[in-house]
Amino acid sequence: MGSGNDNPFLSPQPLELRGKPISIRYGHGNSAVSESFRLCHGPVTKIANTTRMMPGEIQLDAVGHTFPSGTRALQNVTLSLDSLRFTALIGRSGAGKSTLLRILNGLVRPSEGAVWVRGVNLAAADHATVRVWRRQVGMVFQQFGLVRRLSGLENVLLGRLGYLSPWRTTLRLYPRADREFAMALLERVGLADQAWQRADTLSGGQQQRVAIARALAQRPRLILADEPVSALDPQSAEQVMDLLRAIHLEDNIAVVANLHSLDTVRAYADRVIALQGGRLLFDGPPDVLTDDVTRELYYADEPASLLRR
Ligand SMILES: Nc1ncnc2c1ncn2[C@@H]1O[C@H](COP(=O)(O)OP(=O)(O)OP(=O)(O)O)[C@@H](O)[C@H]1O
Ligand SMILES: [Mg+2]
Secondary structure, eight states, rough: SSSOOTTTOOOOOSSSOTSOOOOOOOOGOOOOOEEEEOOOOOGGGOOOSSSSTTTSSSEEEEEEEEEETTTTTEEEEEEEOOOOOOOOEETTSSSSHHHHHHHHHHOOSSSEEEEEETETTTTTOOHHHHHHHHHHEEEEEETOOOOTBHHHHHHHHTTTTTGHHHHHHHOOOOHHHHHHHHHEEEEEEOTTGGGGGGGGSOHHHHHHHHHHHHHHOOOOOOOESSSSSTTTTHHHHHHHHHHHHHHHHHHHOEEEEEOOOOHHHHOOSSEEEEEEEEEEEEEGGGGOOOOOHHHHHHHHHHOOHHEEE
């Protein structure tokens, strides 16, 4: 490497990677190891869950959540998720969308109700059980959530951490199959050429595609995207939404995306879940999301003068 940079994944690589041997150094100092492999293509990048997530596999039953501060973020939310429909989550700021996503991936334990995942209630499950679920849930955030100083490839590999043994986790020693898989995922999202580039030098759209590749590295059953395109220009936003939709269709992965633009919702979603003040206001296809519902959703309690604008 010789650049004074000790990140083993930041070595410069030829731009055309297809079919050529790739060499990677990993580990640090005296324990650093080099190896070569050829980039795998095709089916290896597909997660291809053999079974679709059917309605009922994830079921929220009268879920409510009050934060220790006393803020009641969710009330009596009952719904079921599946991988049959690309699901959009909408609602005003503070409606409880992010809290709902955090409850779905087990980050937040709801203070009321049950979150059933394949017959297990996450709200009452032990930490080990929640951990096993969490590694099957890929998260995508508005601000990407990448480790800025690591390369795109190493960020994708972070998606494998939940599957490593403790000693491999400590040393971040990823099995060869994981490294090949991560590289192939970067190829799938169109970023193989940027694999060794530091994450903070990538454009916003590229960073979000790395984040999606990282989510895919988890081999997820469910991807939760919290405002995935809010920080992106329209063209990058379209690329990211197209990618999420393709993943949903090709890999049988359930996707729930919290979106602010109703145009994006109408262009991509098959199902819309709308929250208002922590309660479920609407759950149905976007074509029956009438003006009355959107007015109620976004402008209820606003002064009448705002409504007339
Ligand atoms: N950790 C927390 N502690 C206390 N209150 C919280 C916490 N997280 C969220 N809240 C509150 O819970 C409510 C719902 O927040 P949440 O972040 O889920 O809303 P949101 O719909 O995602 O909003 P936005 O569109 O602005 O992201 C808000 O009133 C918020 O202030
Ligand atoms: Mg939010």
